[in-house]
Amino acid sequence: MILYTAMPLEAVLEGMESYRPEYLELDHPRGKIIVERISPTQARVVRLISPCPQDYLDPKTQPGTIISLMP
Known part of the structure; x- marks a missing residue:
């Protein structure tokens, strides 16, 4: 990873x-x-683990989607 910044590395990390x-x-x-x-x-x-390729096309389970933990 290349990071171009004027800030000190300690402040960035x-x-x-x-x-x-x-x-x-x-x-x-x-x-x-x-x-x-x-x-x-x-x-x-974060990740979907499924043997079916069609499951990866479902927008409800794509990485980055926010889901509710309440039933």
Whole structure:
């Protein structure tokens, strides 16, 4: 990674070591979804694990999508 900035490297990377995302593995009807919790009731999809190629085209399970953790 090349980073072009006038800021000192210490200021750019400050706090990077302390960030630990909380990943959860949720069951999906056709596979598993790995999500990152962003609030107590919401999570961001990080990865979909499914044997069916059609599941990867579903916009509800694409990486970056915000989903509700409430039933």
